[in-house]
Amino acid sequence: MGRERDGLYITVPNLFRCPISLDVMKSPVSLTTGVTYDRSSIQKWLETGHDTCPATMQILPSKDFVPNLTLLRLINLWNQSSSSRRPDSAASEDQVRVWIHKIRSAGERKEECLSFLSHVAEYAGCSDYNRRVLVGIEGFVETIVGKIGESEMAVRVLALVSGENGVKEKLHRLLILQSGDRNRLSPLTSTLREAENSSSKIEAVRILDSISIDNESKRFVAETEDLVPVLLSLLLRPGPDPNHLHAAVLSLLISIAVTRSVRIRLVELGLVGFLSRTVSDRSAAAVPLAEKSLKLLSLLSTCPEGRAAISGDPNCVGGIVERLMKVSKPATEDAVAVLWGMCCLFKDGTVAEKAVRNHGVTKVLLVMQSEGEGNVRSMCRELVKALRAGYRGNGCAGAGSSGDGFVVESYDTKTTHIMPY
Template sequence: MGRERDHLYITVPNLFRCPISMDVMRSPVSLCTGITYDRASIQHWLESGHDTCPATMQILQSKDVIPNLTLRRLINLWAQSRGPSSPASSPCLSSQHLASLVQFLRNENETEKFSQNIVHSLSKTADFARVGEENRRFVANFDGFVSAIVGILNREGVEIEVLESVIKVLDSILPQSGVNEQLSRFIAKSNGNYLASIRLVLQKGSLSSKNESVKVLDSIALDAESKRLIAEKEGLLSVLNNLLSLETCQDLYGAVFSCLASLSVNRSIKAELVRFGLVRVVTSTLLNPDTSTTLAEKCLKLLSTVATCAEGRSAISGEEKCAGAVAERLMKVSRGATEDGVAVLWSVCCMLGDKRARESVAGGNVVAKVLLVMQSGYGEGHFVRRMCGDLVKVLSVGLGLGLRYDTKTIHIMPC
């Protein structure tokens, strides 16, 4: 038992984990973006047809990889200090253990009677699954395991600690292919208890459980129907929004922003989020100097989503510092996020024609930034370049600048 616990609770430095597989890197290599991955994982990513950095989603100017020899030496030294056994080399949970757990979970009477045993066993399973890809595969693919733990969410009156431990396991195995599809199918066929249980954890769970619950929701929002089902579940959007006023964790904010952007599949949902005051919260987050680049990118994504409806554009226009906050972030975030920011500014400055929004960005050197976006090859697919051209036109008029531009060549010249 002692040996099993040593394997289960070993701490692996995050720096040593591959951002794709979450396993300890065997051959760390760096992309041109500066992000390091395990060679096997990033090669599989690139060979699958992707041309972006998985962590930042920036378009790769080069797909060449450079061995990170310093990090490799550090990993080797750390591995030697742990002894000959790798943390993910041999399973700590046997098939017999999971078989017993599945049987126990399916027995409703025993589950309610021995809730503390369930919490301990599921937490142990989640810790095991988080060690690496091999462990996640072992747990997620075990016959009947996913349906058994998800079945707990479909019951009424389950203790919050048990629900939290179930969410913890689901979050730990989400990276395993096919898990989110299974969850989405279960929820689509349910009477609503699944989502009600997740909502309860969002309301009464610990901070980590809330964060995990939001990520579970986001992962199962796979298509328009599942997104609509989640968004229209009574009170769920309100609960997600309330997390932004009750908590201050950037990780949680990022998870909520991503989930809300994913769920905003129609005008009514976007309008409801606007009524909740979401634009004000996002603006405040963008203005906060402590906001990370990753969180700022999620803010811009959510704003660009709600800006596609009239209520969203009006709210952005009505939030005095919103347009300025967006303009300030241009070119300081990833390519995709910069394009989201351009879309937000275009929506209020051009489509809505808001004079106040134009004035709020006038002092932020935004015209120069928009010109740089155009000349840097952003949005080569059409729309972003067109929006940039419109922005240059309306903003340069407001600033008294004489500019003419050719939208085909995107060369900008003073008149």
């Protein structure tokens, strides 16, 4: 992988990329497993409840990490060398202001506008300092927003600076509050539909996610014409390097699935099938996607259409059960919430039967053992009772019954030390 500009292709050594973000590491640190990550990425992973190494999925005996100073020196040397070949990296602030003025005044001269947008994108991608310079220039964000319908490069620039202080709020104001017109977001939808490379699609998704900062803006984004079908098509249609694109799309869907109508639309478009395949994927690389999928399943299970799709999918319940204790604590809670809601609250016998057949009782007991007092432990307690008793279509079944229901006549387990209630 690399970056190309003016015919020069700069290759980024894989050793310098964080296994989580895939960006060049700014502060490499090594876990006890020996794998090195960028500090901000691994801190976020550990702070969300994980106790495993993302690359190897080994349980960490300690969450401590140490700076990898040797690798940091190599990265710094490579940065110095490659920066000397990137003419935009050391541009003066005055030069940057000239570029922005040229972009603003380019009018119909699209090639000229694209050229200066490329300069700005290259400059923004070089350092945090450069990005702070850009967002500090009056009218910068407004100028780039005005060009998102003309060039994917404008989308890239906004994605690069969206993490800087105040930018998300400006984007929210410019794209939602001031316009009040969902057509203002259509260039981003077009990028998702028409861009040839996945990085442009990811950048458009991240901008949409960044402006979804409250329920009103989330509904605004969700109701943008054709956006939800386009997002689903990105999940269901094969493409190069899908994991990062899928992760970005799932994060946005979690954000905008705030109303029943949106959740029903997601179900109708086939999202449950994708989520089922994701939670059933046992590879280590699928863990982050599986966690986002469990969150979405917990949201979709709040509507009858979502519950019907989950119950009717041949692999979804088994995948949820399999993921218990193999994901972060929040994701485990999402998995328990789905099973509890469907088995205990809505008494879905089909789901309960599938859970039992996939050793759900043992796994729920293990989750309950690991939990302190709280809602998750209470849900696990009720879930164990429900799974052990068995359900008929509309009530409990006695031993030896058949038909719509099922029965756990005897339950033999080696986890006798676990007292469910």
